[in-house]
Amino acid sequence: MFGRVALIGLGLIGSSLGHAMRRGSIAGEIVGAARTAETREAALRLGFIDRGCKTAAEAVAGADLVILCTPVGTYGALAAEIAPALAPGAIVTDVGSVKMSVIRDIGPHIPKGVHFVPGHPIAGTEQSGPEAGFAHLFDGRWTILTPTAVADPDALARLTAFWTACGAKVEVMDPERHDMVLAITSHLPHLIAYNIVGTAAHLETVTESEVIKFSAGGFRDFTRLAASDPTMWRDVFLNNREAVLEMLGRFTEDLISLQRAIRYRDGQALYDLFSYTRQVRREIIEAGQETPLADFGRHPG
Amino acid sequence: MFGRVALIGLGLIGSSLGHAMRRGSIAGEIVGAARTAETREAALRLGFIDRGCKTAAEAVAGADLVILCTPVGTYGALAAEIAPALAPGAIVTDVGSVKMSVIRDIGPHIPKGVHFVPGHPIAGTEQSGPEAGFAHLFDGRWTILTPTAVADPDALARLTAFWTACGAKVEVMDPERHDMVLAITSHLPHLIAYNIVGTAAHLETVTESEVIKFSAGGFRDFTRLAASDPTMWRDVFLNNREAVLEMLGRFTEDLISLQRAIRYRDGQALYDLFSYTRQVRREIIEAGQETPLADFGRHPG
Ligand SMILES: NC(=O)c1ccc[n+]([C@@H]2O[C@H](COP(=O)([O-])OP(=O)(O)OC[C@H]3O[C@@H](n4cnc5c(N)ncnc54)[C@H](OP(=O)(O)O)[C@@H]3O)[C@@H](O)[C@H]2O)c1
Ligand SMILES: NC(=O)c1ccc[n+]([C@@H]2O[C@H](COP(=O)([O-])OP(=O)(O)OC[C@H]3O[C@@H](n4cnc5c(N)ncnc54)[C@H](OP(=O)(O)O)[C@@H]3O)[C@@H](O)[C@H]2O)c1
Structure with missing residues (x-):
């Protein structure tokens, strides 16, 4: 689906994407960048990247798809760093939990001929780092893409196919x-x-x-x-x-x-609210976004 | 351990107690009371009671241990109802989530020669009713007993042994x-x-x-x-x-x-709080009160 994919940041989301790409044979080569040697080595050992780079600029060279998987506060500086190294025709996306600020911080750095389509998978756990990821994290969960008005329809279609292949359902939404x-x-x-x-x-x-x-x-x-x-x-x-x-x-x-x-x-007011909220969980379970098992199916600690 | 145990209320907690008593061979006979025929029939079908009664007064006759397992708002009326039927030497306890009000509501009705020791198992799920219970609900969880100053030490010891046999760890605490x-x-x-x-x-x-x-x-x-x-x-x-x-x-x-x-x-204030709270979960896991698995070990819904 993509020749070379660059993951910038190899924590929970970066590593889960790596594993999901392996599972679906989505990428010819996966290149990963992280600050610390420890993280790069863990990623190589766990096998979800083929090559580790010290800098984001190195990692994006020749990549067809670049995915920023670091905290959203780092995106402005990272975009400035990778901009000169991006290949013409490449798609740049991210997984950040906020979208307006990401567009504000990354958008201006994107060179002509490179396609920027912001994204956010609604999936995660409380754990972080390269050991925390797993291939099925995105299965059955939604990924929201928030293309700007000028976004290339073909890039949007390719990114939709990418997330679908990673197990997710895709929704397009206004960033605001x-x-x-x-x-x-x-x-x-x-x-x-x-x-x-x-x-x-x-x-x-x-x-x-x-x-x-x-x-x-x-x-x-x-x-x-x-x-x-x-x-x-x-x-x-x-x-x-x-x-x-x-x-x-x-x-x-x-x-x-x-x-x-x-x-x-006011017992009646309490009872009314408590009865109403009960239904909300039922609907979330019916929508396939929660386990129907009692206590999350949790086993005694 | 007890000849006859009466469960008043056969919902999540009542049914779990019934199953736990079966598992540990704790009671010679388990008698259960619930308002609706449907609940009594479910309890008999599931096998966690031997006999179902329409009224609490009927159920407590001849019981060595009486456990109130209904919402705490019902305790005053139930205590008044069962008082004349309680056997001399019987122990009366409850599982209510509040303890001061329970002592206020039940205490005055307890006849001389009957031992009242309030209790509360810190275990549960979001589900309710007779089908929701299971034998291992209390395993490794704490049950708090809040005996009053006049409580009989022997009754407290027998109730402690009861909860321990149900899988729980017991803590004695002041009701306030x-x-x-x-x-x-x-x-x-x-x-x-x-x-x-x-x-x-x-x-x-x-x-x-x-x-x-x-x-x-x-x-x-x-x-x-x-x-x-x-x-x-x-x-x-x-x-x-x-x-x-x-x-x-x-x-x-x-x-x-x-x-x-x-x-x-103020990013620093946010970071400091968020780093601190992280440790609290670690301690809960170490104390055996939570699963160490990511996302509660929950499987995709
Ligand atoms: N966690 C979730 O549930 C979740 C869900 C959806 C979206 N997201 C979004 O996904 C992104 C990543 O979250 P995560 O949970 O995967 O985080 P994580 O597990 O903490 O991993 C963060 C990664 O980013 C790298 N990194 C951190 N600061 C950096 C910097 N200044 N320059 C370069 N690399 C840096 C880290 O490198 P080192 O390991 O070398 O330090 C690490 O590889 C965030 O934008 C978040 O909003 C998270
Ligand atoms: N749920 C928890 O997580 C949890 C944990 C610890 C302690 N507790 C305490 O345990 C007690 C029971 O909770 P639960 O979760 O087991 O409740 P539940 O599943 O809703 O069951 C309540 C039971 O009480 C009966 N009942 C209700 N109102 C009654 C009344 N006015 N007279 C006679 N019987 C009545 C019901 O009978 P019908 O089925 O016939 O209506 C049912 O059998 C409460 O005091 C609660 O505070 C609960």
């Missing part, structure tokens, strides 16, 4: 809408999870060891999202600031009304 | 402390989950179908807790009002400070 949708389906959930874990760990009335011991009451679920990579998530919040603040405002408004219901012992 | 600890490790997490699922479903800018489609970004995790039984959770919030409001206040305070960090682009 992407950032709003992801603010509620991903960014706010992570923010809330980070926050409650911080709150629980800093109480004076309850010790941290009590929190850990009795976490199976529900708290432990939040620690999964709150164990995600700090650099990646710092960059997400700095780069999707407006949409996150907007969703956070809505969340807080609703929370205050729920607080009032508890304070004034 | 229980309610504070559980407010942060269980009640607030559920409240937050219910709230964000409600917020997401009522936005004008993002449709519910978009929320469902792209929920794998993190949101779907919250829908598990938010799919829990509405009656049970209404009763928890109405009966642990003060401790939940206290923890909610702390959560909101921290959230506002996080909101400010995003607004003023």
Whole structure:
């Protein structure tokens, strides 16, 4: 499907893409770039790249497809670095969790004759680094592509075929809408999870060891999202600031009304909300985006 | 270990206790009470009770151990109903998620010569009803017992042995402390989950179908807790009002400070919190209260 693919960044998403390309025989050669020798060596040992490069510029030379898989805060500098080395006709894409900022940071650096189509796979785990990836991460999950008005239709079609071959379903969306949708389906959930874990760990009335011991009451679920990579998530919040603040405002408004219901012992209001939310999970399961098994099918720790 | 055990309520916790008693040969006979014939029939069919009763009073007659497994809002009326039928020397306990209100509601009804020792297993799933239970629910999880000052040491020892035989580890705690600890490790997490699922479903800018489609970004995790039984959770919030409001206040305070960090682009503050919270999950895994597998070991939905 592609002669040479360059992965810039070999963490969870980069390594999963490498494995998925191997599984589907999607690339003739996979070249990978990472900052540290340790990461490049792990990638070679795990076999999801054919060749490791110290710099992104080296890795993109002669590549038909270039995929940026580093935290979104690095994209501006990386785009400036690779621009002179990009092959004519190459497709440049990314996997960043925010899309407006990515277009702002990468777009201006793309040379004429190179096709830039931003993307974002809605799939992941709380683990990071080159050992964390696996070939089926994208299976049955959505990848959102946010082409700009000037995007080449042929490049969009090829990238759609690429993600489909990696197991994903593809949706094309406006970048502004992407950032709003992801603010509620991903960014706010992570923010809330980070926050409650911080709150629980800093109480004076309850010790941290009590929190850990009795976490199976529900708290432990939040620690999964709150164990995600700090650099990646710092960059997400700095780069999707407006949409996150907007969703956070809505969340807080609703929370205050729920607080009032508890304070004034309004059992009916509580019951109504709790019955309604139950259906949402059912629909997510029916849409194939969640396991139907109780407790995520989790085995006792 | 016990001649006859009466389970009042045959939902997730009642049925799991029944199965665990079968597994460990803990009871000579298990008698179960539930409101609906459907539930009693399911319990008999699944084999985790020997006999079904329409009323709690019928079920407790001649029982050595009585376990209340209904929502905590029902405990006062149930205690009044069973009091005259309790056998001398019997132990009465419960599994309710709140302990101060349970002592307030049940305590005054307990006749002389009957031993009341409140309890709470920190284990569960989002599913409910008689089909939801399984024998290993309590394995490796903590059960908290909150005996009052006048509790009989022998009854406490027998109940400790009972829970240990069901697979649990037992901790004795002051009821007030229980309610504070559980407010942060269980009640607030559920409240937050219910709230964000409600917020997401009522936005004008993002449709519910978009929320469902792209929920794998993190949101779907919250829908598990938010799919829990509405009656049970209404009763928890109405009966642990003060401790939940206290923890909610702390959560909101921290959230506002996080909101400010995003607004003023304080990347360092975000990075510091996100790095800190990562360790908390590690400790929960080390304490054996969570699976070490990525993504809860969840299989693609
Ligand atoms: N994790 C998810 O669930 C998820 C889901 C969808 C999209 N995304 C997006 O995917 C991207 C990568 O996330 P990830 O989870 O794969 O991260 P990760 O596992 O932490 O890996 C990040 C990779 O980027 C490299 N890197 C970091 N900073 C760099 C820099 N300044 N210059 C060059 N390389 C650098 C790292 O190299 P070293 O190893 O050598 O340090 C590492 O190989 C992010 O933009 C994120 O928003 C993540
Ligand atoms: N779910 C958890 O994760 C969890 C964990 C620890 C402790 N707990 C506590 O365990 C208790 C039971 O929870 P659960 O999850 O097992 O609930 P559940 O699955 O919803 O089952 C509730 C049972 O109680 C019966 N019941 C309800 N209202 C009743 C009433 N007014 N009079 C008589 N029987 C009534 C129901 O009978 P019908 O089926 O006939 O309607 C059903 O058998 C609650 O106090 C809860 O706080 C729950």
